[in-house]
Amino acid sequence: MTTSTISEKKTPPMMPGGLPYLGYALELQRNPINFLQRGQEKFGEIFSFLLAGSQVTLLTGPKANEAFFRAPDDQLSQKEAYQFMVPIFGKGIAYDTTPDRMSEQLGFVFPALREERMQAYAGFMATEAKAYFETWGESGEVDLLAAMNELTVFIASRCLIGHEFRQHLTTEFSQLYHDLEGGINLLAFFQPYLPLPSFRRRDKARVRMVELISPIIANRRAEGNEGEDFLQALMTARYADGTALSEDNITGLLLTLLFAGQHTSAVLAAWTGILLLQHPQYLPGIMAEQQAVFGPRETFSLEGLRQLVVLERSIKEAERLRPPLIMLIRKILRDFEYNGYQVRAGGLAMVSPAVCHRLPDCFHFPNRYDPDRFTPERAEDRKAPYTLIGFGGGRHRCIGQAFAYQQVKVIWTVLLRQFELELVHQNYEPDYSTFVVGPRQPCLIRYRRVRNVRV
Ligand code: HEM
Numbered sequence: 432m433t434t435s436t437i438s439e440k441k442t443p444p445m446m447p448g449g450l451p452y453l454g455y456a457l458e459l460q461r462n463p464i465n466f467l468q469r470g471q472e473k474f475g476e477i478f479s480f481l482l483a484g485s486q487v488t489l490l491t492g493p494k495a496n497e498a499f500f501r502a503p504d505d506q507l508s509q510k511e512a513y514q515f516m517v518p519i520f521g522k523g524i525a526y527d528t529t530p531d532r533m534s535e536q537l538g539f540v541f542p543a544l545r546e547e548r549m550q551a552y553a554g555f556m557a558t559e560a561k562a563y564f565e566t567w568g569e570s571g572e573v574d575l576l577a578a579m580n581e582l583t584v585f586i587a588s589r590c591l592i593g594h595e596f597r598q599h600l601t602t603e604f605s606q607l608y609h610d611l612e613g614g615i616n617l618l619a620f621f622q623p624y625l626p627l628p629s630f631r632r633r634d635k636a637r638v639r640m641v642e643l644i645s646p647i648i649a650n651r652r653a654e655g656n657e658g659e660d661f662l663q664a665l666m667t668a669r670y671a672d673g674t675a676l677s678e679d680n681i682t683g684l685l686l687t688l689l690f691a692g693q694h695t696s697a698v699l700a701a702w703t704g705i706l707l708l709q710h711p712q713y714l715p716g717i718m719a720e721q722q723a724v725f726g727p728r729e730t731f732s733l734e735g736l737r738q739l740v741v742l743e744r745s746i747k748e749a750e751r752l753r754p755p756l757i758m759l760i761r762k763i764l765r766d767f768e769y770n771g772y773q774v775r776a777g778g779l780a781m782v783s784p785a786v787c788h789r790l791p792d793c794f795h796f797p798n799r800y801d802p803d804r805f806t807p808e809r810a811e812d813r814k815a816p817y818t819l820i821g822f823g824g825g826r827h828r829c830i831g832q833a834f835a836y837q838q839v840k841v842i843w844t845v846l847l848r849q850f851e852l853e854l855v856h857q858n859y860e861p862d863y864s865t866f867v868v869g870p871r872q873p874c875l876i877r878y879r880r881v882r883n884v885r886v
Pocket residue numbers: 509537687688689691692693695696697699754755756759760820821822823824826827828829830831832834835
Protein backbone atom coordinates (compact mmCIF):
# COMPACT_ATOMS: atom_id res chain seq x y z
CA MET A 432 0.00 0.00 0.00
CA THR A 433 1.46 3.36 -0.97
CA THR A 434 -0.99 5.83 0.59
CA SER A 435 -1.01 6.06 4.36
CA THR A 436 -4.24 5.14 6.11
CA ILE A 437 -5.65 6.98 9.09
CA SER A 438 -4.53 4.27 11.48
CA GLU A 439 -0.88 4.80 10.44
CA LYS A 440 -0.96 8.49 11.27
CA LYS A 441 -0.04 9.86 14.67
CA THR A 442 -2.75 11.26 16.88
CA PRO A 443 -1.87 14.37 18.89
CA PRO A 444 -0.32 13.76 22.32
CA MET A 445 -2.95 13.57 25.04
CA MET A 446 -2.73 15.48 28.29
CA PRO A 447 -2.75 12.72 30.88
CA GLY A 448 -4.92 12.82 33.99
CA GLY A 449 -8.02 14.93 34.55
CA LEU A 450 -11.27 13.86 36.20
CA PRO A 451 -13.38 10.98 34.90
CA TYR A 452 -15.74 12.30 32.15
CA LEU A 453 -15.23 15.98 33.15
CA GLY A 454 -11.58 15.77 32.14
CA TYR A 455 -10.05 19.21 32.59
CA ALA A 456 -13.38 21.10 32.76
CA LEU A 457 -12.80 22.45 36.26
CA GLU A 458 -9.26 23.58 35.59
CA LEU A 459 -10.33 25.15 32.32
CA GLN A 460 -13.06 27.00 34.18
CA ARG A 461 -10.67 28.21 36.91
CA ASN A 462 -7.70 29.33 34.87
CA PRO A 463 -7.83 28.23 31.24
CA ILE A 464 -4.66 30.02 30.25
CA ASN A 465 -2.47 28.36 32.89
CA PHE A 466 -3.77 25.01 31.77
CA LEU A 467 -3.45 25.59 28.02
CA GLN A 468 -0.02 27.18 28.39
CA ARG A 469 1.16 24.21 30.45
CA GLY A 470 0.04 21.86 27.67
CA GLN A 471 1.66 24.00 24.99
CA GLU A 472 4.97 24.12 26.88
CA LYS A 473 4.89 20.35 27.38
CA PHE A 474 3.77 19.24 23.93
CA GLY A 475 4.30 22.18 21.54
CA GLU A 476 2.07 23.07 18.60
CA ILE A 477 -0.63 20.47 19.11
CA PHE A 478 -2.06 18.43 21.96
CA SER A 479 -5.43 17.08 23.07
CA PHE A 480 -7.29 16.91 26.36
CA LEU A 481 -10.64 15.73 27.61
CA LEU A 482 -13.42 18.18 28.37
CA ALA A 483 -16.82 16.93 29.52
CA GLY A 484 -16.67 13.83 27.36
CA SER A 485 -15.30 15.60 24.26
CA GLN A 486 -11.75 15.51 23.00
CA VAL A 487 -10.41 19.02 22.51
CA THR A 488 -7.28 19.68 20.44
CA LEU A 489 -5.39 22.91 20.97
CA LEU A 490 -3.38 24.25 18.03
CA THR A 491 -0.76 26.90 18.80
CA GLY A 492 1.57 29.05 16.73
CA PRO A 493 1.27 30.92 13.41
CA LYS A 494 1.33 27.81 11.18
CA ALA A 495 -1.12 25.85 13.31
CA ASN A 496 -3.36 28.95 13.54
CA GLU A 497 -3.33 29.23 9.77
CA ALA A 498 -4.41 25.59 9.40
CA PHE A 499 -7.24 26.23 11.87
CA PHE A 500 -8.47 29.47 10.33
CA ARG A 501 -8.23 28.30 6.73
CA ALA A 502 -9.91 24.93 7.16
CA PRO A 503 -13.21 24.74 5.25
CA ASP A 504 -16.46 24.99 7.20
CA ASP A 505 -17.42 21.42 6.40
CA GLN A 506 -14.26 20.25 8.16
CA LEU A 507 -13.83 22.65 11.09
CA SER A 508 -17.26 24.07 11.78
CA GLN A 509 -17.72 27.34 13.57
CA LYS A 510 -21.48 26.99 13.24
CA GLU A 511 -21.59 23.72 15.18
CA ALA A 512 -19.37 25.10 17.92
CA TYR A 513 -21.46 28.23 18.48
CA GLN A 514 -24.93 26.63 18.54
CA PHE A 515 -25.47 28.03 22.02
CA MET A 516 -25.87 31.47 20.40
CA VAL A 517 -28.77 30.35 18.17
CA PRO A 518 -31.53 31.03 20.73
CA ILE A 519 -30.17 34.58 21.04
CA PHE A 520 -29.48 35.40 17.39
CA GLY A 521 -32.62 33.60 16.21
CA LYS A 522 -33.83 31.02 13.73
CA GLY A 523 -32.34 31.23 10.27
CA ILE A 524 -29.64 33.69 11.39
CA ALA A 525 -25.86 33.29 11.49
CA TYR A 526 -25.08 29.94 13.13
CA ASP A 527 -28.56 28.61 12.42
CA THR A 528 -28.07 28.70 8.67
CA THR A 529 -25.56 27.42 6.13
CA PRO A 530 -22.08 29.00 6.15
CA ASP A 531 -22.84 30.49 2.72
CA ARG A 532 -26.09 32.03 3.90
CA MET A 533 -24.33 33.33 7.01
CA SER A 534 -21.67 35.05 4.94
CA GLU A 535 -24.40 36.52 2.72
CA GLN A 536 -26.04 37.89 5.88
CA LEU A 537 -22.76 39.30 7.22
CA GLY A 538 -22.19 40.84 3.79
CA PHE A 539 -25.31 42.98 4.38
CA VAL A 540 -23.38 44.70 7.15
CA PHE A 541 -20.52 45.93 4.92
CA PRO A 542 -22.28 49.09 3.66
CA ALA A 543 -22.56 50.08 7.34
CA LEU A 544 -18.77 49.91 7.65
CA ARG A 545 -17.97 52.19 4.70
CA GLU A 546 -15.84 55.28 5.10
CA GLU A 547 -18.69 57.82 5.32
CA ARG A 548 -20.50 55.76 7.92
CA MET A 549 -17.33 55.34 9.98
CA GLN A 550 -16.99 59.11 9.84
CA ALA A 551 -20.52 59.49 11.19
CA TYR A 552 -19.83 56.93 13.93
CA ALA A 553 -16.74 58.87 15.00
CA GLY A 554 -19.05 61.79 15.77
CA PHE A 555 -21.61 59.60 17.56
CA MET A 556 -18.90 57.89 19.60
CA ALA A 557 -17.41 61.19 20.69
CA THR A 558 -20.82 62.64 21.59
CA GLU A 559 -21.67 59.58 23.66
CA ALA A 560 -18.28 59.49 25.39
CA LYS A 561 -18.36 63.19 26.29
CA ALA A 562 -21.94 62.98 27.59
CA TYR A 563 -21.09 59.90 29.60
CA PHE A 564 -17.97 61.33 31.25
CA GLU A 565 -19.85 64.55 31.94
CA THR A 566 -21.86 62.56 34.51
CA TRP A 567 -18.69 61.73 36.45
CA GLY A 568 -18.42 65.15 38.07
CA GLU A 569 -15.09 66.59 39.22
CA SER A 570 -13.42 63.67 40.92
CA GLY A 571 -14.08 60.20 42.24
CA GLU A 572 -13.55 56.50 41.74
CA VAL A 573 -15.24 54.25 39.18
CA ASP A 574 -15.15 50.63 38.20
CA LEU A 575 -13.53 50.94 34.81
CA LEU A 576 -15.04 47.79 33.30
CA ALA A 577 -18.55 48.70 34.48
CA ALA A 578 -18.10 52.17 32.99
CA MET A 579 -16.79 50.83 29.68
CA ASN A 580 -19.71 48.40 29.51
CA GLU A 581 -22.25 51.18 30.01
CA LEU A 582 -20.62 53.49 27.52
CA THR A 583 -20.21 50.84 24.82
CA VAL A 584 -23.89 49.90 25.17
CA PHE A 585 -24.76 53.55 24.47
CA ILE A 586 -22.38 53.69 21.51
CA ALA A 587 -23.60 50.35 20.12
CA SER A 588 -27.25 51.37 20.49
CA ARG A 589 -26.58 54.59 18.62
CA CYS A 590 -24.44 53.19 15.83
CA LEU A 591 -26.19 49.86 15.36
CA ILE A 592 -29.86 50.50 16.03
CA GLY A 593 -29.98 54.24 15.50
CA HIS A 594 -30.95 57.52 17.09
CA GLU A 595 -34.64 56.67 17.68
CA PHE A 596 -33.65 53.67 19.74
CA ARG A 597 -30.83 55.49 21.52
CA GLN A 598 -33.08 58.40 22.47
CA HIS A 599 -35.58 56.11 24.12
CA LEU A 600 -33.06 53.68 25.56
CA THR A 601 -34.75 52.30 28.62
CA THR A 602 -33.85 50.20 31.61
CA GLU A 603 -36.02 47.59 29.91
CA PHE A 604 -33.35 47.23 27.21
CA SER A 605 -30.62 46.73 29.84
CA GLN A 606 -32.76 44.06 31.48
CA LEU A 607 -33.44 42.29 28.18
CA TYR A 608 -29.78 42.40 27.26
CA HIS A 609 -28.94 41.01 30.66
CA ASP A 610 -31.49 38.19 30.22
CA LEU A 611 -30.05 37.33 26.82
CA GLU A 612 -26.54 37.25 28.29
CA GLY A 613 -27.82 34.96 31.06
CA GLY A 614 -28.22 32.34 28.33
CA ILE A 615 -24.47 32.19 27.64
CA ASN A 616 -22.65 29.74 29.87
CA LEU A 617 -20.93 26.37 29.82
CA LEU A 618 -24.25 24.56 30.20
CA ALA A 619 -25.66 26.34 27.16
CA PHE A 620 -22.60 25.22 25.24
CA PHE A 621 -23.71 21.61 25.68
CA GLN A 622 -27.51 21.88 26.23
CA PRO A 623 -28.89 25.25 25.08
CA TYR A 624 -32.55 24.17 25.20
CA LEU A 625 -32.90 22.72 28.71
CA PRO A 626 -36.10 23.94 30.43
CA LEU A 627 -34.24 26.22 32.85
CA PRO A 628 -35.56 29.57 34.14
CA SER A 629 -32.50 31.39 32.75
CA PHE A 630 -33.07 29.92 29.27
CA ARG A 631 -36.78 30.82 29.44
CA ARG A 632 -35.88 34.41 30.33
CA ARG A 633 -33.43 34.43 27.41
CA ASP A 634 -36.15 33.31 24.98
CA LYS A 635 -38.70 35.82 26.27
CA ALA A 636 -36.13 38.59 25.96
CA ARG A 637 -35.44 37.62 22.34
CA VAL A 638 -39.16 37.93 21.48
CA ARG A 639 -39.38 41.30 23.21
CA MET A 640 -36.32 42.63 21.36
CA VAL A 641 -38.12 42.11 18.05
CA GLU A 642 -41.12 43.99 19.48
CA LEU A 643 -38.87 46.93 20.39
CA ILE A 644 -37.06 47.15 17.05
CA SER A 645 -39.98 46.42 14.67
CA PRO A 646 -41.81 49.75 15.23
CA ILE A 647 -38.61 51.65 14.40
CA ILE A 648 -38.36 49.80 11.09
CA ALA A 649 -42.06 50.35 10.37
CA ASN A 650 -41.79 54.01 11.23
CA ARG A 651 -38.75 54.63 9.04
CA ARG A 652 -40.48 52.87 6.15
CA ALA A 653 -43.72 54.83 6.64
CA GLU A 654 -42.00 58.23 6.96
CA GLY A 655 -39.30 57.53 4.39
CA ASN A 656 -36.61 58.40 6.94
CA GLU A 657 -33.12 56.99 6.68
CA GLY A 658 -30.63 56.53 9.51
CA GLU A 659 -26.85 56.48 9.45
CA ASP A 660 -26.59 53.16 11.23
CA PHE A 661 -26.34 49.40 10.78
CA LEU A 662 -30.12 49.05 10.98
CA GLN A 663 -30.47 51.13 7.80
CA ALA A 664 -28.00 48.89 5.94
CA LEU A 665 -30.01 45.82 6.96
CA MET A 666 -33.31 47.45 5.97
CA THR A 667 -31.94 48.18 2.52
CA ALA A 668 -30.35 44.75 2.04
CA ARG A 669 -31.81 42.04 -0.19
CA TYR A 670 -31.02 38.35 -0.36
CA ALA A 671 -29.77 37.05 -3.71
CA ASP A 672 -33.35 36.06 -4.64
CA GLY A 673 -34.51 39.65 -4.11
CA THR A 674 -36.31 39.17 -0.78
CA ALA A 675 -35.88 41.71 1.97
CA LEU A 676 -34.89 40.74 5.50
CA SER A 677 -37.78 40.15 7.90
CA GLU A 678 -37.97 42.17 11.12
CA ASP A 679 -36.97 39.03 12.99
CA ASN A 680 -33.95 38.60 10.69
CA ILE A 681 -32.92 42.24 11.12
CA THR A 682 -33.21 42.02 14.91
CA GLY A 683 -31.24 38.76 14.87
CA LEU A 684 -28.40 40.29 12.88
CA LEU A 685 -28.32 43.37 15.10
CA LEU A 686 -28.12 41.07 18.13
CA THR A 687 -25.31 39.13 16.42
CA LEU A 688 -23.35 42.35 16.03
CA LEU A 689 -24.18 43.54 19.52
CA PHE A 690 -23.03 40.31 21.10
CA ALA A 691 -19.93 40.09 18.92
CA GLY A 692 -18.91 43.67 19.48
CA GLN A 693 -20.10 45.23 22.72
CA HIS A 694 -18.53 43.31 25.62
CA THR A 695 -15.41 42.67 23.57
CA SER A 696 -14.97 46.40 22.94
CA ALA A 697 -15.67 47.26 26.59
CA VAL A 698 -13.07 44.77 27.73
CA LEU A 699 -10.47 45.95 25.23
CA ALA A 700 -11.10 49.56 26.30
CA ALA A 701 -10.74 48.63 29.98
CA TRP A 702 -7.50 46.69 29.47
CA THR A 703 -6.05 49.42 27.26
CA GLY A 704 -6.50 51.89 30.10
CA ILE A 705 -5.35 49.61 32.89
CA LEU A 706 -2.17 48.62 31.07
CA LEU A 707 -1.42 52.23 30.16
CA LEU A 708 -1.89 53.39 33.74
CA GLN A 709 0.32 50.55 34.91
CA HIS A 710 3.01 51.82 32.53
CA PRO A 711 2.63 55.61 32.72
CA GLN A 712 5.94 56.17 30.93
CA TYR A 713 3.96 55.71 27.69
CA LEU A 714 1.47 58.49 28.47
CA PRO A 715 3.60 61.49 27.42
CA GLY A 716 3.97 60.04 23.90
CA ILE A 717 0.22 59.59 23.65
CA MET A 718 -0.50 63.12 24.89
CA ALA A 719 2.07 64.60 22.49
CA GLU A 720 0.32 62.81 19.65
CA GLN A 721 -3.03 64.23 20.81
CA GLN A 722 -1.54 67.69 20.71
CA ALA A 723 -0.04 67.16 17.26
CA VAL A 724 -3.17 65.68 15.73
CA PHE A 725 -6.05 67.51 17.41
CA GLY A 726 -4.55 70.41 19.40
CA PRO A 727 -7.25 71.90 21.61
CA ARG A 728 -10.03 70.89 19.19
CA GLU A 729 -12.99 69.01 20.61
CA THR A 730 -14.23 67.34 17.43
CA PHE A 731 -12.47 64.23 16.27
CA SER A 732 -12.39 63.56 12.55
CA LEU A 733 -11.96 60.06 11.20
CA GLU A 734 -8.75 61.19 9.55
CA GLY A 735 -7.44 62.49 12.87
CA LEU A 736 -8.34 59.29 14.67
CA ARG A 737 -6.45 57.32 12.04
CA GLN A 738 -3.36 59.38 12.73
CA LEU A 739 -3.31 58.32 16.40
CA VAL A 740 -0.74 55.61 15.78
CA VAL A 741 0.88 55.79 19.22
CA LEU A 742 -2.46 55.29 20.94
CA GLU A 743 -3.23 52.54 18.44
CA ARG A 744 -0.07 50.67 19.42
CA SER A 745 -1.16 50.68 23.05
CA ILE A 746 -4.56 49.26 22.04
CA LYS A 747 -2.81 46.59 20.02
CA GLU A 748 -0.60 45.72 22.96
CA ALA A 749 -3.74 45.35 25.10
CA GLU A 750 -5.21 43.11 22.39
CA ARG A 751 -2.04 41.02 22.53
CA LEU A 752 -1.63 40.72 26.30
CA ARG A 753 -5.31 40.60 27.20
CA PRO A 754 -7.34 39.40 24.21
CA PRO A 755 -11.04 39.61 25.09
CA LEU A 756 -11.74 36.24 23.44
CA ILE A 757 -9.20 33.80 24.81
CA MET A 758 -10.42 30.62 23.09
CA LEU A 759 -11.83 30.17 19.58
CA ILE A 760 -13.51 26.86 18.92
CA ARG A 761 -14.57 24.68 15.99
CA LYS A 762 -16.36 21.34 15.88
CA ILE A 763 -14.36 18.80 13.85
CA LEU A 764 -16.75 17.39 11.25
CA ARG A 765 -14.15 15.60 9.10
CA ASP A 766 -10.75 14.24 10.15
CA PHE A 767 -8.26 17.05 10.21
CA GLU A 768 -4.56 16.77 9.55
CA TYR A 769 -1.86 19.04 10.81
CA ASN A 770 1.87 18.53 10.53
CA GLY A 771 1.63 14.74 10.39
CA TYR A 772 -1.00 14.51 13.12
CA GLN A 773 -4.47 13.21 12.46
CA VAL A 774 -7.26 14.73 14.55
CA ARG A 775 -10.42 12.67 14.44
CA ALA A 776 -13.88 13.96 13.56
CA GLY A 777 -16.24 14.35 16.51
CA GLY A 778 -14.03 16.39 18.81
CA LEU A 779 -13.36 20.10 19.10
CA ALA A 780 -10.43 22.10 17.70
CA MET A 781 -9.31 25.24 19.49
CA VAL A 782 -6.85 28.09 19.11
CA SER A 783 -6.12 30.44 21.96
CA PRO A 784 -5.17 34.05 21.22
CA ALA A 785 -4.08 34.38 24.86
CA VAL A 786 -1.59 31.52 24.54
CA CYS A 787 -0.36 32.40 21.03
CA HIS A 788 0.24 36.02 21.93
CA ARG A 789 2.79 35.01 24.55
CA LEU A 790 4.95 32.77 22.38
CA PRO A 791 8.59 33.90 22.67
CA ASP A 792 9.20 32.83 19.06
CA CYS A 793 6.67 35.43 17.90
CA PHE A 794 7.01 38.27 20.39
CA HIS A 795 10.17 39.55 22.01
CA PHE A 796 9.88 39.16 25.82
CA PRO A 797 6.23 38.28 25.36
CA ASN A 798 5.16 38.95 28.95
CA ARG A 799 6.51 42.49 28.85
CA TYR A 800 4.22 45.45 28.09
CA ASP A 801 5.90 47.01 25.09
CA PRO A 802 3.58 48.81 22.63
CA ASP A 803 6.62 49.83 20.57
CA ARG A 804 6.91 46.26 19.34
CA PHE A 805 4.33 47.40 16.79
CA THR A 806 6.31 50.34 15.37
CA PRO A 807 6.91 50.02 11.60
CA GLU A 808 10.58 49.21 12.31
CA ARG A 809 9.82 46.31 14.65
CA ALA A 810 6.35 45.19 13.49
CA GLU A 811 6.52 41.94 15.44
CA ASP A 812 2.98 41.04 14.40
CA ARG A 813 3.91 41.23 10.71
CA LYS A 814 6.81 38.79 10.75
CA ALA A 815 4.47 35.90 10.04
CA PRO A 816 0.76 35.82 9.27
CA TYR A 817 -1.62 34.64 12.01
CA THR A 818 0.65 35.83 14.83
CA LEU A 819 -1.68 38.39 16.37
CA ILE A 820 -5.13 36.80 16.36
CA GLY A 821 -7.21 38.80 18.85
CA PHE A 822 -9.71 39.35 16.02
CA GLY A 823 -9.41 35.84 14.61
CA GLY A 824 -8.25 35.17 11.07
CA GLY A 825 -9.10 33.61 7.73
CA ARG A 826 -12.66 33.02 6.61
CA HIS A 827 -14.28 34.00 9.93
CA ARG A 828 -12.11 36.94 10.79
CA CYS A 829 -13.86 39.72 12.70
CA ILE A 830 -15.67 42.23 10.52
CA GLY A 831 -15.79 44.83 13.30
CA GLN A 832 -12.12 45.37 14.10
CA ALA A 833 -11.89 48.86 12.60
CA PHE A 834 -15.09 49.86 14.41
CA ALA A 835 -13.77 48.47 17.71
CA TYR A 836 -10.38 50.20 17.40
CA GLN A 837 -12.04 53.46 16.48
CA GLN A 838 -14.31 53.22 19.49
CA VAL A 839 -11.49 52.51 21.93
CA LYS A 840 -9.48 55.37 20.43
CA VAL A 841 -12.35 57.82 20.88
CA ILE A 842 -12.98 56.72 24.46
CA TRP A 843 -9.34 57.08 25.51
CA THR A 844 -8.91 60.31 23.60
CA VAL A 845 -11.78 61.85 25.55
CA LEU A 846 -10.73 60.34 28.89
CA LEU A 847 -7.06 61.24 28.72
CA ARG A 848 -7.77 64.79 27.59
CA GLN A 849 -10.34 65.48 30.29
CA PHE A 850 -8.98 63.68 33.33
CA GLU A 851 -5.97 62.82 35.39
CA LEU A 852 -6.27 59.14 36.14
CA GLU A 853 -4.67 56.64 38.45
CA LEU A 854 -5.13 53.06 39.45
CA VAL A 855 -6.59 52.16 42.83
CA HIS A 856 -5.56 48.51 43.21
CA GLN A 857 -2.15 46.87 43.19
CA ASN A 858 -3.15 44.20 40.69
CA TYR A 859 -5.69 43.83 37.93
CA GLU A 860 -6.12 40.19 37.01
CA PRO A 861 -8.32 38.56 34.34
CA ASP A 862 -11.67 37.15 35.36
CA TYR A 863 -12.10 33.80 33.62
CA SER A 864 -15.66 33.24 34.83
CA THR A 865 -17.14 35.05 31.83
CA PHE A 866 -17.03 34.21 28.13
CA VAL A 867 -15.39 37.55 27.28
CA VAL A 868 -12.44 37.87 29.65
CA GLY A 869 -12.21 41.27 31.29
CA PRO A 870 -10.43 42.48 34.42
CA ARG A 871 -11.81 41.00 37.62
CA GLN A 872 -14.17 43.43 39.34
CA PRO A 873 -13.98 45.66 41.21
CA CYS A 874 -11.37 47.25 38.98
CA LEU A 875 -11.38 50.80 40.22
CA ILE A 876 -9.65 53.84 38.83
CA ARG A 877 -9.46 57.28 40.44
CA TYR A 878 -10.09 60.40 38.36
CA ARG A 879 -9.81 64.14 38.65
CA ARG A 880 -11.15 66.45 35.97
CA VAL A 881 -8.59 68.88 34.60
CA ARG A 882 -9.54 72.52 34.10
CA ASN A 883 -8.46 72.77 30.48
CA VAL A 884 -8.41 70.01 27.94
CA ARG A 885 -5.06 68.32 28.52
CA VAL A 886 -2.90 68.36 25.44
C1 HEM B 1 -12.50 44.43 20.78
C2 HEM B 1 -13.55 44.08 20.11
C3 HEM B 1 -13.68 42.81 19.33
C4 HEM B 1 -12.96 41.64 19.41
C5 HEM B 1 -11.79 41.31 20.35
C6 HEM B 1 -13.50 40.73 18.42
C7 HEM B 1 -13.01 39.46 18.18
C8 HEM B 1 -13.51 38.60 17.22
C9 HEM B 1 -12.97 37.29 16.93
C10 HEM B 1 -11.79 36.65 17.63
C11 HEM B 1 -13.71 36.75 15.95
C12 HEM B 1 -13.49 35.38 15.28
C13 HEM B 1 -14.27 34.31 16.01
C14 HEM B 1 -13.91 32.92 15.56
O1 HEM B 1 -13.07 32.74 14.69
O2 HEM B 1 -14.50 31.97 16.10
C15 HEM B 1 -14.73 37.70 15.61
C16 HEM B 1 -15.72 37.51 14.66
C17 HEM B 1 -16.73 38.39 14.43
N1 HEM B 1 -16.84 39.68 14.91
FE1 HEM B 1 -15.63 40.55 16.25
N2 HEM B 1 -14.54 41.35 17.77
C18 HEM B 1 -14.67 42.61 18.28
C19 HEM B 1 -15.56 43.58 17.88
C20 HEM B 1 -16.52 43.40 16.95
C21 HEM B 1 -17.47 44.40 16.52
C22 HEM B 1 -17.49 45.84 17.04
C23 HEM B 1 -18.30 43.81 15.62
C24 HEM B 1 -19.45 44.40 14.84
C25 HEM B 1 -19.73 45.67 14.73
C26 HEM B 1 -17.86 42.44 15.45
C27 HEM B 1 -18.46 41.51 14.62
C28 HEM B 1 -17.99 40.24 14.40
C29 HEM B 1 -18.65 39.27 13.56
C30 HEM B 1 -19.98 39.47 12.83
C31 HEM B 1 -17.86 38.10 13.56
C32 HEM B 1 -18.13 36.79 12.83
C33 HEM B 1 -17.39 36.77 11.52
C34 HEM B 1 -17.57 35.44 10.81
O3 HEM B 1 -17.78 34.43 11.46
O4 HEM B 1 -17.48 35.41 9.58
N3 HEM B 1 -16.79 42.23 16.28
N4 HEM B 1 -14.58 38.83 16.40
